[in-house]
Structures are given as C-alpha cells and as structure tokens.
Amino acid sequence: MFIDIHHHLVYGVDDGAQDFEGTQRLVKAACADGIGYIITTPHITPGQVPFPIEDYYAHLRQTQDWCAEQGYVLQLYTGAEILYTPETPRLLREGQVPTLANSRFALLEFSPTDSYDYIQEAVRRVGSAGFVPVVAHAERYDAIKKIEQFNDLKDNFGVRIQINARTVIRKHSYFRGRWIRKIFDSGVVDYLATDAHDMPERHACMMDAYHKLAQDYGEETARALTGGNAMEIFQ
Ligand SMILES: [Fe+2]
Structure with missing residues (x-):
C-alpha cells in the first residue's frame, strides 16, 4: 500500500x-x-495567518471515525504543509505547528519566486531547530532547478525532496521534458505524494505514477518513492 505524505483531505x-x-x-x-x-x-502560514487548529483536529477525528465505521483500511495522521515564514522554526519548536505524523519531519512550501538563498536559509534554520525539512512539490520553484542545488539541499541541510504524483503522469507534462526527467534520473527524489484536493483533476493518482516509475526505473525504485522511503517518517 502506498504512503501519501501530502494530502488536503480534512x-x-x-x-x-x-x-x-x-x-x-x-x-x-x-x-x-x-x-x-x-x-x-x-x-499553514505560521505566525502570519490564523489557522483553525481545533477544527482541524475535530474534522480529522470525525474522518477517522467514519473510516473505521465504513471499514476502510486507511490510516490518517496529522501534519501540515507549512508556507515558510521566519517564525516557523520557533513555532515548530514550541509544538504550535504540526509536523508530519508527529515526527521530526516538517513539510515546507515556498512561494514559487523565493530565491535560492531564502530557501537555503529556511532549511538551515528549520534544521537547526531540530527538524528535517521536506520540500513540498519541489518541481515548482524557479530557484531550484539544478541538480547541484538539490544535492546541496540534501547533503548540507538534510533536506528530503517531495514531487507530486501528477507531475509524473500528466500528459504533455514536463516529466517528458529533459529537466524533470533529470531529477528522477539523478536519484534526488525521496517521496512521491498526491497533494490531493477535492477537485476531480487533483484527486489521488499514485497508482498511475507508480506504474510509470516502475516502467522507467524498475519496481524497487517505484516502491521506494511511493512508500518505502516515507517509512522513515514513522520510525
Ligand atoms: Fe499541498
């Protein structure tokens, strides 16, 4: 079964x-x-936009109860997609912002036009606060385009790289272009996730992405990207 670390179902x-x-x-x-x-x-935009945390926990609990009633074999965990702000490291340390499944891993999002220096400083600060930064849909940022940058973030700041499953399967997607292909070829991707929203075009599509990756990189790699690597978050 796949592990999806990025999903907007609540x-x-x-x-x-x-x-x-x-x-x-x-x-x-x-x-x-x-x-x-x-x-x-x-x-969540820590320290800048109020977040209804009580509603979040209540709606998640309601969903977990409903899944159990319906007999769904699906485990749901707390988390957040954090739009990085300078207050983020402190609020993470204080436990005011959910990490991924209550672990040391924090899913970070940036604005598409943030500079590389800004992103580097963000992951450095989050790392210094004791957390492992996971860059959400890392294919989206203008500032991170070179393999050397991905390697810099991973080797020097312990960053994990998440790519959206839809990027892999989208017809005419840039997956077929050289750049995204190079990202997968170079082995810098850690996790595939759905980033699903309640819109037909943004529903989960892990299975199709899994098959595409298995075809191109083998089943072992496909399994690692769709769940195996994410096991570290639960350990
Ligand atoms: Fe998202």
Whole structure:
C-alpha cells in the first residue's frame, strides 16, 4: 500500500475539501488508488495567518471515525504543509505547528519566486531547530532547478525532496521534458505524494505514477518513492 505524505483531505481548514462530503470523496478516491496511509497536510502560514487548529483536529477525528465505521483500511495522521515564514522554526519548536505524523519531519512550501538563498536559509534554520525539512512539490520553484542545488539541499541541510504524483503522469507534462526527467534520473527524489484536493483533476493518482516509475526505473525504485522511503517518517 502506498504512503501519501501530502494530502488536503480534512475539510473546512484550507483550499482542500470544503465539507465532509468532499472529505469522503477524497477518502474513497485514495482507497481506490491503493493508498493505505495518509498524512493530512492543510496549508499553514505560521505566525502570519490564523489557522483553525481545533477544527482541524475535530474534522480529522470525525474522518477517522467514519473510516473505521465504513471499514476502510486507511490510516490518517496529522501534519501540515507549512508556507515558510521566519517564525516557523520557533513555532515548530514550541509544538504550535504540526509536523508530519508527529515526527521530526516538517513539510515546507515556498512561494514559487523565493530565491535560492531564502530557501537555503529556511532549511538551515528549520534544521537547526531540530527538524528535517521536506520540500513540498519541489518541481515548482524557479530557484531550484539544478541538480547541484538539490544535492546541496540534501547533503548540507538534510533536506528530503517531495514531487507530486501528477507531475509524473500528466500528459504533455514536463516529466517528458529533459529537466524533470533529470531529477528522477539523478536519484534526488525521496517521496512521491498526491497533494490531493477535492477537485476531480487533483484527486489521488499514485497508482498511475507508480506504474510509470516502475516502467522507467524498475519496481524497487517505484516502491521506494511511493512508500518505502516515507517509512522513515514513522520510525
Ligand atoms: Fe499541498
């Protein structure tokens, strides 16, 4: 079963599911897609935008109870997709921002136009605070395009790299272009995740991505990217 570390299924807290029916649709889609573990990751902008944390925990609990009632073999965990702010390291240390499944791993997002220096400083500070930075949909940033940069972030700051499953399967996607292909060829990608929202075009698609990766890189690599590597978060 796949592990999805980036998913917006908890309703009423961000631009993911808007109501419980939306959450239910996403759960069904994830189960049908072969996903067995989801870390739910609503958008949080620490210290700058208020986040309804009590609603988040209540809606997650409601979803877990509903999954159990329905007999879904799906484990749901707490998390957040953190839009990095200078307050982030402190608020992580104080336990005010959820990490991935309550681990030392923190899913970080940047604005597409943030500079490389800014991203480097962010992961350095998050690392110094005692956390492992995971860069969310790392294919999106103008500032991180060279393999040397991915290697710098990983080797010098312990960063993990997450790529969206949809990037792998999208028709006419840049996966077929040289650049994203090079990212996978170079082995810098740690996790594939769905970043699913309650929109048909943004539902889970791990199975298709798995098959595409297995075809191009072998089943062992495909398994590692869709779950094996993410086991470290739960250990
Ligand atoms: Fe996301």
